[in-house]
Amino acid sequence: MNFNSLAFLIFLPAVVLLYWLLPHKFRWVLLLAASYFFYMSWNAWLIVLIMTTTVTAYVTSILISRTQKTALRRLWLAVALVICLGLLIFFKYINFMLESAVGVIRLFDPAFDDIFLNVILPVGISFYTFQTLSYVVDVYRGDFPAEKHFGYFALYVVYFPQLVAGPIEKPGTLLPQLRSEHKLSEDDFLAGGKWLLSGFFRKCVIADFCGMFVDKVYADLGSANALAIFVASALFLVQIYNDFAGYSEIALGSARLMGVKLSKNFDRPLASTSFTQFFRRWHITLYQWFTQYVYIPLGGNRKGRARKLLNTMIVFALCGLWHGANWTFVIWGLTAGVFICIETLIKKPCLTLLKELGIDPRGEVFMLVRRCVVLLLFVLCCVPFRAQNVSEVGLAFSRMFGVWSLDAAYFDAAFESLGMSPLQLVMLITCIAAMGIIYRLTLEKPPEGLPLGEAEARVGYSVNMSVYIYGILAVAFCWLSLLSNSDVSMFAYFQF
Amino acid sequence: MSESVIFNSPLLIVGFAAALALCLFAIVKKTGFAVTLLSAVMFVALSTYALLLGASLEEVGLAAIVFFSVNAFAAWRGRGNK
Structure with a gap:
């Protein structure tokens, strides 16, 4: 079920x-x-x-x-x-x-x-x-x-x-x-309803929609050009995030309707400014599990820098293996581990260099650059995560680092590989914009620390109802659209 | 977008624009539920008409995502966020 x-x-x-x-x-x-x-x-x-x-x-x-x-x-x-x-x-x-x-x-x-x-x-x-x-x-x-x-x-x-x-x-x-x-509470039902709406929206509207294009490109990597593979890998990051975050939110919402508060599993990972932060915000409960039951017992960061890096690599290799019984997941885990180790090693020298250059490391422009770099490298990490086997990983990377062009025909070929129509492109952009709003919808703490019910009352009954009406309509239309094309899609994380 | 049914039908363009305008009016003026309901009924009627004209579920879904995003953003701001 x-x-x-x-x-x-x-x-x-x-x-x-x-x-x-x-x-x-x-x-x-x-x-x-x-x-x-x-x-x-x-x-x-x-x-x-x-x-x-x-x-x-x-x-x-x-x-x-x-x-x-x-x-x-x-x-x-x-x-x-x-x-x-x-x-x-x-x-x-x-x-x-x-x-x-x-x-x-x-x-x-x-x-x-x-x-x-x-x-x-x-x-x-x-x-x-x-x-x-x-x-x-x-x-x-x-x-x-x-x-x-x-x-x-x-x-x-x-x-x-x-x-x-x-x-x-x-x-x-x-x-x-x-x-x-537990006692029946308005707050629990409001929060639960929002988690459910957000979860279904993420899964049925965003994840499954992105998945259509990713599947097309990865089904025939040999004929896709570099741009198509890069876009498909970026869309896979959006897909897997919304798929899993969607599942977690449906879980949170379902439990909340019965008064139980489950732990939050995602906290805007795509806005992270470092790899360490990314993994603190992505699948939070798994990261905490590995930290508490593997990383710390191995010595954590208490036994010198070399041991810390080794422990990090062990944890990420295991984390990769946890995701699936395939060498592609081990490659993914080790790649993520290497990125985190490099980040640990270059953190201090980079801060010193920035200080000498007079650049504020907390400045908005620098933060934006960091976000882009982290996202770009995670898109590369998505290739082994999505590929079926090691040879597919090699093929995807060899084509991704192959020929790039600004020619119109090159862009047409990329869109053809993705199977994306102009209308679908508009829908994709709207979906990605909606991601930011969806996150805000489920924020449980209003800025002035009001009880949830009171904060909702400030919004007004009609706006709250509209959110549900249009959210349910959007989920229903997109869900029916996908149902008409294929069977109900599984949640990606079920296989793990 | 030649494939779009909504963008090729003036009635649907005007209708959806009117529904969105009503929706925004309800948000800005904090009207009662009647205006919101009217906007929602218009939206459902126009969506049904668009589907009968041959619009894809994706296209109607896109319209719903836009309406949803506008309302969700308004709800977030309404809770006192800046």
Whole structure:
């Protein structure tokens, strides 16, 4: 059941209605049943995997909390890590590892046959595994008490708004909210409605629209010119951002309608002025997870500059691999890691140079230049992220750094590869302009610190209603337009 | 844009312009819901007419995005943002 499907448009209101009709003590049962139903709508058998992860984490965390012996606590932590990560590695990476091993063997024996296991990739396995692991590690560290109620713990693992593509919630953020009794509130409904509208707008209007052009170019890289590939890669950045931010916002909105505040996953990453800032604003919960559970335990920045750079590269290589079982994702992660390391190394010399040249590093023009450079380099990073295999990455880069021209025929050829009509170009520009407005729509804190309901009252009922009317119409028209061309498009991050 | 149905029909151009003008009037003058509703009804009627004339869903969607953006921006400013 995709968020952008008719089934979800029936499922969500039904769950929200029942949630508010039921007394507090039965709400967790409803949410747990709804979450399992939601997950089983993809493949009923996958429930066995998520149950295994849930039971393992529940039992080991209880055992960890009951003993003070370090060796035993470590043993139960290791059991949880081996089982949960083992399932993730087997179902997500086994064919990738076999394929890589076969590639190495073929260097010595070219006739060696392919080995392939018929394993399906469970939806959202990376997300719920990481969320569960953060719980077990927090219990082990003593940062969070083990949850005794199996129902609430199972709900923490499978809570349907954020089950298949995050945000990856820490136990301290989500579990207390699931336990506490929520009251119907105008603020929650207003904020939830806006998150939902913004999320659907991002996904159905912006992401899917950009995706049409990206798919056309990447389906036939050999015949596209440099401009077409560059524009397609830039549009892919817009697509993947709006696709994932859209999903996260629908998750935030769905949870908020039931009084639960999930963590924000994106904060205008495309306006970042540095790579470090970009990753602090892009998929925030994953970045925090890697920082807390990998980067800091590796030594973080406490063991000298060389170790800091090495730790950064390890984290980004793992981050790339987390996104998918393909060398293209490793290349993407390493490229991003290299950019961050270079940034760390040149930061001080650059500041000194700017000071000597009398340029204000906080000046608007300089900030704009930095934004453009960061965006440009991230467009290049998008190539391995979008490509299907390493040879496609090579082909895309070789053509992108090939012939550029100002000739009219060259531009016509680029538009032909993108399959973009003049009307679609106008729509694309409007969509990109709407991105900035969409962000503002979901800002929850009015400037004078007014309660949300009061700030909305200042806007006026008619303007608020117009936002919903035209937002829903725009989503509906664009969604129907895409439906008439193809099936409902999946969220890109589901594959991770 | 030769392929556009809206831009090739004077009635649709005038109609959408009038709906947008009404929408802006409702925002600026902070009128009651009646004017906004009238604008929205006009928009839906014109969109239906454009679709019957052969406009693509994309083209009508584009018009809705413009109306949505104007209102969303007004709502943001109305909350006291500058």
